[in-house]
Amino acid sequence: MKNNLSNIKKAVKYLNKNQCIGIPTETVYGLAANAYSSIATDKIFKIKKRSKKNPLIVHYYNLQLLKNDCEINDLFLKLYKKYSPGPISYILKLKKSSLISKNVTNKKKTLAVRFPKHSLTRNLLKKLKYPLAAPSANISTKISPVSKKDVKDEFGSKIKLVLDGGQSKIGVESTIINLVNKPQVLRLGGIPKYEIKKYLKTNLSYVTKSKIKSPGQGKTHYSPYIKLRLNIKTPENNEAFILIKKRKEFNANYFYLSKNNNLKEAAKNLYKTLRLIKKKKFKCIAVQKIPNVGFGEVINDRLKRASYFK
Numbered sequence: 001m002k003n004n005l006s007n008i009k010k011a012v013k014y015l016n017k018n019q020c021i022g023i024p025t026e027t028v029y030g031l032a033a034n035a036y037s038s039i040a041t042d043k044i045f046k047i048k049k050r051s052k053k054n055p056l057i058v059h060y061y062n063l064q065l066l067k068n069d070c071e072i073n074d075l076f077l078k079l080y081k082k083y084s085p086g087p088i089s090y091i092l093k094l095k096k097s098s099l100i101s102k103n104v105t106n107k108k109k110t111l112a113v114r115f116p117k118h119s120l121t122r123n124l125l126k127k128l129k130y131p132l133a134a135p136s137a138n139i140s141t142k143i144s145p146v147s148k149k150d151v152k153d154e155f156g157s158k159i160k161l162v163l164d165g166g167q168s169k170i171g172v173e174s175t176i177i178n179l180v181n182k183p184q185v186l187r188l189g190g191i192p193k194y195e196i197k198k199y200l201k202t203n204l205s206y207v208t209k210s211k212i213k214s215p216g217q218g219k220t221h222y223s224p225y226i227k228l229r230l231n232i233k234t235p236e237n238n239e240a241f242i243l244i245k246k247r248k249e250f251n252a253n254y255f256y257l258s259k260n261n262n263l264k265e266a267a268k269n270l271y272k273t274l275r276l277i278k279k280k281k282f283k284c285i286a287v288q289k290i291p292n293v294g295f296g297e298v299i300n301d302r303l304k305r306a307s308y309f310k
């Protein structure tokens, strides 16, 4: 705990000096900087090699602070009460008076916002006078990081501090929901679509083509940069084989996402497993068919985008 406190102090110091740092969240680790500063947010795009056309998610401590930057509506409040802090991001209308850097929004009139649940990052946010822009802490189109070590592997000495919050509990990015007009899911993520739909008692479309490119709406994404084949029953001899349920027989090429067929646990282990396979220098990955329900939907979404890599 003492260690955390001194690290948070260090983090505040870096952020106040317009530096980027790595932060843990329950979904994936983020590359964070002062969302009100163009100098700081510029650095995010450079370090991530990300197109400036792709807007950033901004992380807040609470509702009070959000009100400085966004118009809020009833539907948002209903979702906020149930799911925040947690693995969900909302697209809201930006207030004219907002201080959010134009870098963050790509000059758009909307803002993606999120209230992360991880206690270390909440403690950090509480100490700052500004919200944090924080995309996933990976080079654009690659796999998102779920530990401090993953972030270090991505960026090396390009960032001076990564707060260590252990392995991310959810392990896939937040669900993004557009609340500017009628609610639409823009990215599948940490809260399954059917749950939100059930709670809102409304039809909830999933839009894969929007004017604003949302994450994973491009081509190759979430990719280990290894060829990946889906819905495979029997892998080739030299392939890494990803399965949901642990099997009794031992095979060095087999990688299990869950001990007991649990899709939530499988989602949590997905990026970690892809990184491990990459490290072991496999040239090709085969993936067993994964049921497209609950967390299976988000796993299939990420794997499909990873499979665009040829």
Ligand code: TXA
Pocket (backbone or CB within 6 Å): 025, 027, 028, 029, 030, 031, 054, 055, 056, 057, 089, 091, 108, 110, 111, 112, 114, 116, 134, 135, 136, 137, 172, 173, 174, 176, 186, 212, 213, 214, 215, 216
């Ligand atoms: O779980 C998460 O959401 C993680 C953690 C670190 O919070 N962050 C994350 O950020 O996944 P990122 O940048 O990798 O994905 C956020 C995506 C962007 O790619 C962008 O396309 C989309 O959110 N986005 C941002 N602002 C938007 C807006 N105004 N309208 C539509 N999509 C937006």
Ligand code: MG
Pocket (backbone or CB within 6 Å): 135, 136, 144, 215
């Ligand atoms: Mg990302």
